[in-house]
Amino acid sequence: MAAVLAVVVLIVAIAVGLKGARASESEQSTSPGPASPAGATSTTSTTPPSSTTTSPTRATTSSTTTSPTRATPSSSKRTYRSTGRYRAVPTRSPVRGTKGELITYRIEVEQGARVSPRGFATAVDRTLRHPRGWTARGHWRFQRVTTTDADLTIRLATPDTVDKQCAAAGANTHGYTSCRAGQYVLLNLDRWLEGVPHIKDLELYRHYLVNHEVGHGLGLGHQRCPRKGSPAPVMVQQTLSLHGCTANAWPRSADGRLITGPSAP
Secondary structure (H helix, E strand, O other), rough: HHHHHHHHHHHHHHHHHHHHHHHHHHHHHOOOOOOOOHHHHHHHHHHHOOOOHHHHHHHHHHOOOOOOOOOOOHHHHHHHHOOOEEEEEOOOOEOOOOOOOOEEEEEEEEEEOOHHHHHHHHHHHHHOOOOOOOOOHEEEEEHHHHHHOOEEEEEEEOOHHHHHHHOOOOOOOHHHEEEEEEEEEEEHHHHHHEEEEOOOOOOHHHHHHHHHHHHHHOOOOOOOOOOOOEEOOOOOOOOOOOOOOOOOOOOOOOOEEEOOOOOOO
């Protein structure tokens, strides 16, 4: 009888032990613990991108580079420095034009832009002496000078520098456009090097850029496209859009007619 009782007690003890072990195992499987790798990945993928993950995009749209939607494939490889200091071209040019008011201009290129000042001056000279340019019909004459009292100082500058100097004159160039600020004509280096997507001819665009900003220096305001398909007046903001017109770099047509449009704000 004692032996039977001992066996019964042993069986009960074994059963109780097994139940306790299962309960302990169940508590361990449901207790909080470190998140699994899968859980961390899921959490990260569903949260909004942080500023760290978007910084490369923001860098390409900063004022020192062109917006990705407007950049050429080589734009990200260009390197230049914004210094706010300039190198002036130390030579004069002949007077361009036969009659009209003489406008003197000085050429400067920002140090760190990695553009030849003489090369830039040659390009500007070529624009201002063109027979379809501002010298046509005897309204103005132009001469490049070396003195600081020139009527206009035409500067090729990095987007940062253009933004700062234009902002001081009340113009917001957004790292993209150019402006005239008093006697200074400030041309955006990115636009000079790359142009704009909707004008495929870079040389034409450069002629336009010089003529447009110098036009402001002559006292002219913005104009609108007069009709779809016609040449855009040079005072249209062609850097932003042609507004239905065709790209045009010159104030006058081949037959000498002034290309104009309605005034714009």
